[in-house]
Amino acid sequence: MATLFQGVGAVTPFSASSSLDSNKLLLPSRKSLSISDSRGSIFVYRSDALNLKAATRKQDLLIPNAVATKGETSTSAKSGHELLLFEALREGLEEEMERDPRVCVMGEDVGHYGGSYKVTKGLAEKYGDLRVLDTPIAENSFTGMGIGAAMTGLRPIVEGMNMGFLLLAFNQISNNCGMLHYTSGGQFTIPIVIRGPGGVGRQLGAEHSQRLESYFQSIPGIQMVACSTPYNAKGLMKAAIRSENPVILFEHVLLYNLKERIPDEEYVLSLEEAEMVRPGEHVTILTYSRMRYHVMQAAKTLVNKGYDPEVIDIRSLKPFDLYTIGCSVKKTHRVLIVEECMRTGGIGASLTAAITENFHDYLDAPIVCLSSQDVPTPYAGTLEEWTVVQPAQIVSAVEQLCQ
Amino acid sequence: MSLSATKFVHPITTPPSTRSSDKPLFSTFFGSNHTKLRFNKPIVAAQRRSSSAASTSSPVVAVSDVVKEKKLKSASNLLITKEEGLVLYEDMILGRFFEDMCAQMYYRGKMFGFVHLYNGQEAVSTGFIKFLKKEDYVVSTYRDHVHALSKGVPAREVMSELFGKATGCCRGQGGSMHMFSKQFNLLGGFAFIGEGIPVATGAAFSSKYRREVLKEPGADEVTLAFFGDGTCNNGQFYECLNMAALWKLPIVFVVENNLWAIGMSHLRATSDPQIWKKGPAFGMPGIHVDGMDVLKVREVAKEAIERARRGEGPTLVECETYRFRGHSLADPDELRDPAEKAHYAGRDPITALKKYLFDNKLASEQELKAIDKKIEELLDDAVEFADESPLPPRSQLLENVFADPKGFGIGPDGKYRCEDPKFTQGTAHV
Numbered sequence: 144m145a146t147l148f149q150g151v152g153a154v155t156p157f158s159a160s161s162s163l164d165s166n167k168l169l170l171p172s173r174k175s176l177s178i179s180d181s182r183g184s185i186f187v188y189r190s191d192a193l194n195l196k197a198a199t200r201k202q203d204l205l206i207p208n209a210v211a212t213k214g215e216t217s218t219s220a221k222s223g224h225e226l227l228l229f230e231a232l233r234e235g236l237e238e239e240m241e242r243d244p245r246v247c248v249m250g251e252d253v254g255h256y257g258g259s260y261k262v263t264k265g266l267a268e269k270y271g272d273l274r275v276l277d278t279p280i281a282e283n284s285f286t287g288m289g290i291g292a293a294m295t296g297l298r299p300i301v302e303g304m305n306m307g308f309l310l311l312a313f314n315q316i317s318n319n320c321g322m323l324h325y326t327s328g329g330q331f332t333i334p335i336v337i338r339g340p341g342g343v344g345r346q347l348g349a350e351h352s353q354r355l356e357s358y359f360q361s362i363p364g365i366q367m368v369a370c371s372t373p374y375n376a377k378g379l380m381k382a383a384i385r386s387e388n389p390v391i392l393f394e395h396v397l398l399y400n401l402k403e404r405i406p407d408e409e410y411v412l413s414l415e416e417a418e419m420v421r422p423g424e425h426v427t428i429l430t431y432s433r434m435r436y437h438v439m440q441a442a443k444t445l446v447n448k449g450y451d452p453e454v455i456d457i458r459s460l461k462p463f464d465l466y467t468i469g470c471s472v473k474k475t476h477r478v479l480i481v482e483e484c485m486r487t488g489g490i491g492a493s494l495t496a497a498i499t500e501n502f503h504d505y506l507d508a509p510i511v512c513l514s515s516q517d518v519p520t521p522y523a524g525t526l527e528e529w530t531v532v533q534p535a536q537i538v539s540a541v542e543q544l545c546q
Numbered sequence: 547m548s549l550s551a552t553k554f555v556h557p558i559t560t561p562p563s564t565r566s567s568d569k570p571l572f573s574t575f576f577g578s579n580h581t582k583l584r585f586n587k588p589i590v591a592a593q594r595r596s597s598s599a600a601s602t603s604s605p606v607v608a609v610s611d612v613v614k615e616k617k618l619k620s621a622s623n624l625l626i627t628k629e630e631g632l633v634l635y636e637d638m639i640l641g642r643f644f645e646d647m648c649a650q651m652y653y654r655g656k657m658f659g660f661v662h663l664y665n666g667q668e669a670v671s672t673g674f675i676k677f678l679k680k681e682d683y684v685v686s687t688y689r690d691h692v693h694a695l696s697k698g699v700p701a702r703e704v705m706s707e708l709f710g711k712a713t714g715c716c717r718g719q720g721g722s723m724h725m726f727s728k729q730f731n732l733l734g735g736f737a738f739i740g741e742g743i744p745v746a747t748g749a750a751f752s753s754k755y756r757r758e759v760l761k762e763p764g765a766d767e768v769t770l771a772f773f774g775d776g777t778c779n780n781g782q783f784y785e786c787l788n789m790a791a792l793w794k795l796p797i798v799f800v801v802e803n804n805l806w807a808i809g810m811s812h813l814r815a816t817s818d819p820q821i822w823k824k825g826p827a828f829g830m831p832g833i834h835v836d837g838m839d840v841l842k843v844r845e846v847a848k849e850a851i852e853r854a855r856r857g858e859g860p861t862l863v864e865c866e867t868y869r870f871r872g873h874s875l876a877d878p879d880e881l882r883d884p885a886e887k888a889h890y891a892g893r894d895p896i897t898a899l900k901k902y903l904f905d906n907k908l909a910s911e912q913e914l915k916a917i918d919k920k921i922e923e924l925l926d927d928a929v930e931f932a933d934e935s936p937l938p939p940r941s942q943l944l945e946n947v948f949a950d951p952k953g954f955g956i957g958p959d960g961k962y963r964c965e966d967p968k969f970t971q972g973t974a975h976v
Contacts, residue, residue: 244760273759279792284744284785291748294733295683297755318741323734327726328717329946331733366953387949415955415962462955462963469958501958 223406229399231373232262235380236300238409240270243298246384249276249289250302250339259304260340260399286312286337290319293335298384306341306393307353320389321364336383338392342433342483343520343531345397352520352527356393357489360461367460368414369393369432373403375458378412386414393460395433417464423453426541427471429494430481431457434532438481441537450541452479460490463497472498476507477544481532486514511540625841628908634840635903636917637676638668638896640924641692644701645871647925648691648708652875656933657708660737661722664692666838666870669895670802671696673843674770677851683753683769685733685746688723689802689869693772698730701928711935718938719946731767739773739807740780743799746771747786750797750860757857768854769797776807778821787828787862794859798850799825801864802837808873809881825862837865838893841902868893943972 226234240246248263254277257264267275278285282303289299303309309316316337323331343352356367366388370376376394383390420435421442430438435456442452453471457463472478478498480491491512498510513532521527626634645663652661664671667689675684675696686693694704699715707714708722716726716735724735733749736742749769756765777783778801790797801821805812813819825832831853835846843865850861868890872879903909948954951964968974 247755247759271759273755279785279788281781281785281789284747284782284789287741287744287782288748288751288786288789291685291733291745291750292752292755293748294745295749295752297752314738314741315744318736318738319745323726324949325946326716326720326724327728327734327946328715328719329949330716330726330728332949334949364947364953366948386953388953415952459955462953464956465958466956466960 223404225402225404226373227399228370228373228376228394228401228403229260229262231377231403231405232370232380232394233264233266235377236263236384237266237269239381239384240266240274243384245296246298246300247274247276247292248300248302249278249285250300251278251280251304251308253277253302258302260394260396262399263302282308282311283313283315287315287319289335289337290315290323290333293333293389294323294331298334298336300336300338300384303337303339305351305353305396306339306355307350309337309339309355310353310358312337313358316359316365316391317362321362324364332387333389334384334387335389336380336386336392337389338380338383338394340394340396340399342393342395342397343515343527346522346524346527347396347520348522349519354484354489354515356391356460357484357492359391360490360493365389365391365461366414367391367393368458369395369460370458371395371398371432371435371456373401374405375412375418375456377405378410379414379458381409381411382414385411390414393432397433398436415459415462415464417467418456418458419467420454420456421452423451423475425451425475425545426453426477426479427468427475428452428454428479428481428537428541429457429468430454431460431490432483434481434483437532437534438537441534441541444534444538445541448538448542450545452541457494463494465497465501468494468498469502472502473505476505478506478510479537479540479544480510480512480514481537482512482514483531484514486512486517489514508544511544513537513540624906624908625845626908631899631903631908632913632917634672634676634844635896635899635909635914636921637672637696638840638899639918639921640695640701641668641671642896643918643921643925644691644695644704644928647705647929649871649875651705651708651929657710657722659721660688660874660876661708662689662874663871664689664869666890666894667802667804667867668692669840669843669899670772670800670837670865670867673840674772674798674800674847674851677844677847678768678770681731681767682851683731683733683746683749683767685742685749685769685771686725686735687739687742687773687777688735688737689774690723690725690732690735694725694727694730694732694735697727697732699725699727699732701924702931703727705925705928705932706935709932709935710937711932712938712942713931713935717942717946719942739777740782743771743773743777743782743786746797747790747795750790750795750854751793753796754793754857766796766855766857768851769795770800770851771797772800772802774807775801775803775805775812775821776810776815777801778803778824779816784824784828787824787830787860790860791829794857796854796857797860798847798854799860799862801862802867803864804867804869806869806873806882808877820864822862822864828862830860830862832862832864834864834866837867838890838895838898840895840899870894940972941970944969944974 252259253263254267254272254275263275286301289301292299320333320335323333341353341355359367368379368390370379379392383392428438438454442454445452453475455467455471480494482489482491484490491514495510495512513536516530518530520530641664645665648661648663651657671692684693684697691704695701703715707716707718707720710718712718716724720726720735723737726732726734733745734742746769753765753767756762803821822832822834833846836842846863850863853861870891900914952962954963957963963969963974966974
């Protein structure tokens, strides 16, 4: 995955040879960044109070801290430990299972097999076959079972081996998961987490490359979050498990091997907040999941060309964090949405509507939304590449937007 | 029409009789033959000798083993005591009168939408639910009023819910098809058929989890899942039979086979209409019982529930029953043959229980009439309560969408939307 962006103290591609000393977060050396910014502004990866003071640009509004640990970065110098995204998910899951004995996992091959993406590896040996339940291949029914268990006191995590399989569970997710709290007049809560990998992978074929966030977004009563880094994966996993609401956690097949240093201390992120990835002035780029990396790669090119994009990983697909997004729009007046969802009825479509509704006066140009083509993902590598948004398209979209 | 369909005759040719438990309805449809269940082998229908009027032995199902008849209660040879009898009678009368009152109220415009009445099927609800503890779970379908009442939800709350008032058991947000009660462990009330079965399986899983993982002493709650014949052709049913048998979950699957799914006859929709046979295919006992006879249902229920409580796993019970009214109040019920309806009207479970109580000197006419009156007054009170209850205010609109209202997200002003004062008024834009 050569497209990963080498940043400061944040996501480190697994093939990285440069060791970034995160003590130098405030003033990163240009060598490690491999970006030359002619205007001399500092390139920071995470916004927090310390960095903003050091930044040379003026801010109208303090960009809200979108991560739970205020005033700290996601990593500190010698503490923290490095791991891959799927390990981060597992760590979060294990910590929650340790903390609360009612937390259990159910899904296909989560137990003895350890999960098809190894997220639950080792858990069945530790917690037993009932707490990490290997289910038969009956998505609708075991999701419904998870809902029934949640109503009666447990806190289940239902894993879809691939998010696409959860289409079979749509009945239960829509009718029961989202609605039962309401139709029971608030009597029953459904603290369930439904998670799994989705998105376009490497030639997995149409049915294994689906993006279900667009299908689920209209269901009232559920929350949807998408993780993109080991840090936010662990934090969102924990937050989702602790939440009393039903939460759908979208992971991406291609992001499971991302490596990052995350804190040793326990942390939980907010399910409703977006993450400021790169503050900027010229254009707001809203993205989530894997497209974050395409955007950051495009950002490299854009910075070279003299643009200053602000990149926000929206993380919360439902509901949208309109504050972070709004502050950004009010600053840059231009919005580009980059998503992997389909064009029609996707997250981008909803986001466009939400921004237009709330911040129309602040926009200098129409919102541009780059989504995947409305095409069943083809098997052929070339065709697959063209269905998904590529960094070059992002660069030209920004150039056009900023004219 | 398939070949096998010609065996099953529409309409019924057997003449109606009062307690025709011995006359099978269709040539190969085995009416009320049962016996003491033998759970060692995953099977079947068997014979039971009813202790009341002598009944001729019915043709034995040519299925598998012959099951021995056993003597039931040693001492009195009666199936129930007087107290039990009166409890059963009162519960069935409550169900019957309540549903009749619903129909009245519907036609007077007090309730709307789809209302599915349970008249005729009371024996199943009473027979099963009266064996449960308060902590046991019941999951039902859209025909759930009587399940709610049998489980203990006050008639006032059910009536209010039907009227759509804020004092309903679900604050008026559920309606006829979504009755829930945390207090009485009624897990719904589902509009799509089959939808509740996985939820019931989940509740049973929860019970097993509490016993085996959390090691809670006395965690032996049993779940009953009620559903109809139409549901037995649905995937969720089979998937849950598999999982329940696989993990030996404490659940009883109760099929209320009233032979009709709106206008679709069970026989026209099902390749093998004997639903009880599907239990053994998954490794659990399948029982067929006369669902118009509360005492027979009770016998079967007792064993199935105790089996589940002991941790021996699920049971599939098919109750042959009938709904006297249409599928819902919107159904003109023109498709079913009047002769069939008359046949089952003659097997009214309430009449049957009354006869049993009188014949065995367990209750007098006056006592039963007193119960009737008591229920009538209860229902009048329920209707009055529902009438006078307030409608839900606007502020209630958004309250229960999320258990944690932070789920509505962060608004443009940086505050959570649920902190917006308009949110509590129900006028916030979320």
